[in-house]
Amino acid sequence: MKLINTLLFILILLTATVLRFNNLFEIPYTHDEFSALFRTGFDTFHELIEKGVIVDTLPAGVQVFLFYWIKLFGDAEWVVKLPFILFGIFSVYLIYLIARKWYNESVALISASYLASVQFAVIYSQIARPYISGLFFSLLMVYALTNIIKTPERRFYLNSIVFILAASICSYNHHFSLVFAAITGISGLFLIQRKYLLKYLCCCLIIMLLYVPHIGIILSQLKMGGNENWLGKLPDDFFVKYIEYIFQFSSVVYILTVLLVLFGFIKIKKQDIQIRQLILFACWFILPYVIGFLYSKYVNNVMQYSVLIFSFPFLYFILFGHIKQQKAIINALLVVIILSVNIYALVSERKHYVLFYKSIYESVLTDYQDAKKNYNNIASLVDSDRDISKYYIQKHKIDTGFVWFDSFADHRKEFVTFLQNQSQSSEYLYFGCLSSNNPVTVSVIQDYYPTIELQKNYFGGTTYIFSKAPCKESRIIDCLDFESKESKGWSSVDTSKFVDTVSFSGKYSYVIDSNSEWSFTYTSPLIKIIRNKNNFIDISVRGLLPVDLRDALLVASIGEGDSVIYWGASSFSDFSENKTTKNDWVNIHHSIKLSDIPVNNKDALLKIYIWNKGKNRLLIDDFTIRLRYGNPLIYSQFQKI
Numbered sequence: 001m002k003l004i005n006t007l008l009f010i011l012i013l014l015t016a017t018v019l020r021f022n023n024l025f026e027i028p029y030t031h032d033e034f035s036a037l038f039r040t041g042f043d044t045f046h047e048l049i050e051k052g053v054i055v056d057t058l059p060a061g062v063q064v065f066l067f068y069w070i071k072l073f074g075d076a077e078w079v080v081k082l083p084f085i086l087f088g089i090f091s092v093y094l095i096y097l098i099a100r101k102w103y104n105e106s107v108a109l110i111s112a113s114y115l116a117s118v119q120f121a122v123i124y125s126q127i128a129r130p131y132i133s134g135l136f137f138s139l140l141m142v143y144a145l146t147n148i149i150k151t152p153e154r155r156f157y158l159n160s161i162v163f164i165l166a167a168s169i170c171s172y173n174h175h176f177s178l179v180f181a182a183i184t185g186i187s188g189l190f191l192i193q194r195k196y197l198l199k200y201l202c203c204c205l206i207i208m209l210l211y212v213p214h215i216g217i218i219l220s221q222l223k224m225g226g227n228e229n230w231l232g233k234l235p236d237d238f239f240v241k242y243i244e245y246i247f248q249f250s251s252v253v254y255i256l257t258v259l260l261v262l263f264g265f266i267k268i269k270k271q272d273i274q275i276r277q278l279i280l281f282a283c284w285f286i287l288p289y290v291i292g293f294l295y296s297k298y299v300n301n302v303m304q305y306s307v308l309i310f311s312f313p314f315l316y317f318i319l320f321g322h323i324k325q326q327k328a329i330i331n332a333l334l335v336v337i338i339l340s341v342n343i344y345a346l347v348s349e350r351k352h353y354v355l356f357y358k359s360i361y362e363s364v365l366t367d368y369q370d371a372k373k374n375y376n377n378i379a380s381l382v383d384s385d386r387d388i389s390k391y392y393i394q395k396h397k398i399d400t401g402f403v404w405f406d407s408f409a410d411h412r413k414e415f416v417t418f419l420q421n422q423s424q425s426s427e428y429l430y431f432g433c434l435s436s437n438n439p440v441t442v443s444v445i446q447d448y449y450p451t452i453e454l455q456k457n458y459f460g461g462t463t464y465i466f467s468k469a470p471c472k473e474s475r476i477i478d479c480l481d482f483e484s485k486e487s488k489g490w491s492s493v494d495t496s497k498f499v500d501t502v503s504f505s506g507k508y509s510y511v512i513d514s515n516s517e518w519s520f521t522y523t524s525p526l527i528k529i530i531r532n533k534n535n536f537i538d539i540s541v542r543g544l545l546p547v548d549l550r551d552a553l554l555v556a557s558i559g560e561g562d563s564v565i566y567w568g569a570s571s572f573s574d575f576s577e578n579k580t581t582k583n584d585w586v587n588i589h590h591s592i593k594l595s596d597i598p599v600n601n602k603d604a605l606l607k608i609y610i611w612n613k614g615k616n617r618l619l620i621d622d623f624t625i626r627l628r629y630g631n632p633l634i635y636s637q638f639q640k641i
Contacts, residue, residue, distance in 0.1 A: 004328035005105050008335045009096060009112065015339050016092045016116035019346070020085045020125045024078045028359035031460075033128050034388045037075060040067045054220045061172030062130040080128045087136040088125025092116045094139035095313050101146050102277060102317065104325040106334070110260065111316040113335050117342035119248050119350050123637065124309055126356070131306045134170060134177035138310040141166035142184060148200065149191045156196070160203050168210040176288055176307040181207075183287050187280060231301040235598050238303055239289065241639075245305050246312060249640035250345035256337065257319065264323035273322055281317040305638060355636050360461035361388045364432030365398050367456060367463040371430040372401070375465065379426040381405055383433035383441075384461075405433065405441075412574050416444065423448040423468060432463040435634050439591035440570060442628065443538045446471070447587055457631040477529055477537070478522065480623040482508040493520040504542040504585045504621035512610060512618040519610035522625065526558060526604040530594065534630035537592040539608055542585045542621040545576045550614025554590045560601040568592065569611070572618075585621070595634055 029037070039052035040063070048067050053060045066080070073079045095115050099108035115121050124131040144163035148156065170181040185204050192200045235241070247253045288311045296303045326334070346352050364384050371378055382389070383405035393400065408415040422429060429449045433441070442464070446452075449466030456463045478489050483506045487493045493510075503509040512519055530537065539556055552572040558565055570590040608625065612618065632641065 001328040005109065005331060008109055008328075008332055012096070012109065012112045012116050012335065012339070013089065013092060015343075016089050019117060019122050019343070020088050022353060023357065024081075024085075026357050027077055027081060027126050028357065028362060029077055029080075029388075029391075030127055030129075030359075031361070031385070031388070033080070034361075034385075034391070036063060036066055036129065037070070037080070038387060039063060040070050040075075042067070049217065053217060057221060058130060058174060059172050059178070059214060060217055061169065061174075062128075062133060065133075066128065081126055084128050084132050085125050088121060088132045091121070091125075091132065091136045091139055091313075094136070094143050095316075098139065098143050098146055099317065101143075101150060103321050103323075106326040106331055107317070107320050107323055109331050109335050110320050110323065110338065111313065113338040114316055114342065115313055117339050117346060118246065118253075119346050119352055120246055120305070120309065120312065122346060122352065123356060124306065129306075130174040130177070131309050134173040134310045135313070137166045137169045137173060138177055138180050138184075139313070141170060141181060145184060145188050148196070149188065149193075152193055152196045156199070160199070164203050164206050164210070167207045170310075171207070171211045172214060174307070174310070175302075176292065177310045178211075179291055180284070180288055180310040183284060187283065191280075231296075231304070234293070234296040234301045234303055237598075237600070238293075242289075242305055242308065244640070245638065246315065248342070248345040248350055250341075250349050252341050253345050256341045260323070260334070260338075261319050264320060268322060268324065277321060278318065281314040281321070285311050285314045285318060287311075349641070351636075351641065355459050355633060355641075358458050359392075360434060360458045361385060362392045362396075363456070363458050364434075364461060364463055365389060365392050366396065367432055368402055368430055369396070369398055371428075371465055375428045375430075377426050378428040378430055378465075379403075379422040380430040381432075383431075383437045385434070402430070405431075405437070412444070416447075416575075419445060419448040427468055428453070429466040430464070431466065432461070434461040435631075437461075439536055439593040440538075440589045442536075443540060443589040443591050455629070455631075457633045459633050459636045462631045462634070475627040477625040477627055478524075479625070480522075481506055482510050482621065487520075489524055490520050490522050499619065502544065502619065504544075506621075509544070509619050509621040512612050512616075512620065514615045514617050517612050517615065519612065519620075522606075522608040522623075524606050525602075526599060526606045527602050529606060530627060532594075532630070532632070533599070534595045534632045534634060536594065536628040536630050537606070538626045538628050539590045539592075539624070540626075541588050541610070541623045543572060543576075543588055544585050544619035544621075545572060546616055546618075549573055549576050550616055552614055552616050552618060553611040554588050555607075555609055555611050556590055556592055557607045558592075558597060558599065558604055559607070560599070560604050565599065565604070566592070566597045591628075593630070595630060 039056070040048070042048045042052060048064065049060065052067070053063050056063065069083065070080065092112050092115050096108045096112040099111045121132075121135075124135070141163055144159045144166060147154070147159040148163065167181045167185060170177040185207070188200060189197070247257060288308055292303050292307060361384055364382055368380050368382060371380065380402035382402045386404070386406075392398065403418065408418065429445065431445060445466055449468055450471040451467045451469045452464055453467045454465040480487055480490055480493070482498055485495050497511045497513070498508045499511050500508055537556070539554060541554060545552075549572060553569040554572065555567070555569045557567045568590065570588060572586075572588050575586045575588045610618070610620070
């Protein structure tokens, strides 16, 4: 039996190794890794701290490690990622040892099988950031503390040294691994044998003293303003989505996990359930989330799945800790099933080796190269990070015959002028962009290049090829052209304001006079319009605008009951700059990116209207609402595909 269990554990470690080393030389850098790499090119340690650490919001540990690692071994992707991949494999080994000491061989094999094969652990093993390193040292700290608690008479001082070093590294690794180290350390006070308590307190004091040199860095980071709230408001369903992420958003993994939990209750006796241990590991798993939740709710949102990685393996102890020691054949069956199901979810459902291995920063440039080869007479536009792009331009020897989107900055007139000029000489337009690009950009492009000939979707961005051919798929949700007095979905349309003296198309247009602050409104249940959260709603209206145009906005909002969950607007003045004469009609656009809006209510209402804030006299025509297919992979690393 012992031999079989040993072979099973070796199988788990081999699986963890293969999953993390798979196509090692093809694993790309992420944005965060590039950010860290760009902050390692300094000559001195002092300069690294001043310009590479204090400017960030994270502790110095991993940045200092990368500084010396790259100096010694270079900055090739696989070289930089290698230590973190090893941390991921060793973490599987540690969770096995910890589970075996607290529970039994079966729980150890089950926990190690999950940690070896779920995407949460695999993906962060392949990213050179302070997540999998923090998990490794958190588990090493727990392993040492476990030995101190359970067998203090054996190698107490060796285990104490490991505990001190691991906890100290956790404190320098990430703020959340520091939080977990603090929670673990406090737990030890209640679990350590009384005669060893003073020695343990000395260990905790040494850990705190070792952190003192970093306090100055933390204070300097705080003086610089800390982290901007780029994450936005913490979603109400964050914890639910986090649990789904741990289990790979996979129905088969959910079913397997529930069956394993139920399996553990077969022939179990009340005294077999170890309540004290259950409470301990529940605290270790839950408290980091609770602390992060409270901080995010009342100070600044810092919650991402990655910051909870240091404590997440203890969920396996909560779920499976009641499973009794099983026969070797049962252990073998459980391990094979767990690994098979999780690998299936990782490869087939999460498509990890396809999606994660395709860098959007690289793809916007390689797709540009392909577009130049495959399409004659094509103009090219790229919206990406310039520093990261330089890396791939040099790597693939890519020419820079494209135009940078950020060269237009906030000057829409210059962008439109560029499109006008290109459309006169180029039949096609290539556009590669990150997910941060303003969703209205595509609508503006389609004024000159109406048809999307090709759209390639990636995690973090999209590339397009547009053509001047007339668009065959209108995907119009609704259009008010004022040629008919019927206006389904539109309220307060005053037919007395129809004008037949001037129009963009047809016979009639509509006047919004200077006494009207609000136009008519389009209202529709969102569920009737769109059921795919990754799509866009593109809104446009033609306007004949006065020369002295004051505030006027094309507005869209989404509400749930009395709450407004989205409000967005485009200013008419952003588009009026492109008028050449006072009789020019201008196309005003606004686009809604549904993937960024937390719509949870089936009764959510979409409202669209014009807010004539400056009390202008406006003529409008062809008020159109369209559906545009989005990128289903845009947030695929963190959402269900």
